[in-house]
Amino acid sequence: MVIGSRKAFTLAEVLVTLGIIGIVAALTMPSLIANYNKKVLGVRIKKFYSVLTQAVRMKEAEDGDIDVSMINANNSPDVAMEFFNVNYKPYMRVIVSEKMSKGFSAGFSDGSGMYIRRTGTCNNVFYTTACTYIYFCTYYKYCKDIDESGDTAIYGDDILHVDGKNTFLFWVRGEYEGVTLDETREQIKSKCKNNKYYCTKLIATDGWEIKDDYPW
Secondary structure (H helix, E strand, O other), X not given: OOOOOOOOOOHHHHHHHHHHHHHHHHHHHHXXXXXHHHHHXXXXXXXXXXXXXXXXXXXXXXXXXXXXXXXXXXXXXXXHHHHHHHHOHHHOOOOEEEEOOOOEEEEOOXXXXXXXXXXXXXXXXXXXXXXXXXXXXXOOHHHHHHXXXXXXXXXXXXXXXXXXXXXXXXXXXXOOOOOOOOOOHHHHHXXXXXXXXXXXXXXXXXXXXXXXXXXX
């Protein structure tokens, strides 16, 4: 009886195949990781926006409008903490909170956080609201980085570093920079590229997604 033989792969062929697989993986993995990170970022910032605006609506329905006059001192962690405790804490699920050197931060169960600080003196209700900033931190550790940073603001006040990657700017009622302006997406993207405060508006315009042309 003749037993048929089967041709096996040689060691060299196996190594070549594994090498090709390794090259393909090396070429595609960075793109897959980048796409995943963009997806996670979009989900996190959308979730925070929802949590923030829901808290504002619940506060206003229960106890009236947010009183920005409470924030009567710049760079005060005590004032920021009181403002958070009155206006947000009852309506948010917070797992950690702490006073920092110049502001107040709170952390959420998904590892993200928010940071509150008033950084300038403004002359009317709109700018009083704008001068009190809420920063969304994709990971809570970045809230500390914001507390330790500072630069010249677009309004001439001492405001903080926002990179449009790990930190994003909101106002106390859930608005974001440029929300009242009627602008094209290209205009918003250009502003985001040059001033990261506008990146929240770009992401919101894109349906809370990070598009391929997002200006990192």
